[in-house]
Amino acid sequence: MPKCLHLEEITQPAAVIFGLRLKKRRKELGLSQAQLFERTGIAPGYISYIENGRANPTIDMMVKLADAVGLQIWDMLRPETEQGA
Template structure:
């Protein structure tokens, strides 16, 4: 029997992955959400929601976050594997 992908499940997992990657990258750079907000022009409250996987950012917001985090959108959305 075919199993259909539920879009709400996929979006939820992607939002969690994005949240983890943003937090990890921000920690690597040792910057706060407030500093990222200054770098990007994105409200710190919106960054907080993204990092909690409670908001789905637009492509433009993703691009600005990637710039502010000195990485790429692809890296922010990529899954990480343990070596």
């Protein structure tokens, strides 16, 4: 069960953390951005912006992308101190 986040624990914006984790997971799965588009309907160019921290995706998009790479949105957003917990 997720616990509350304290603002002082957050060192990067959530969209940046999400994008970095999306890119890492997509590459682990051997997926191209075009293949991720096929799974989500989100344009490859926009996926690139998300992965590089230049976009602020909606929660609906984050859920769709997390699901497409087999993760829960919480796994994509939680602080580093809780990774693998």
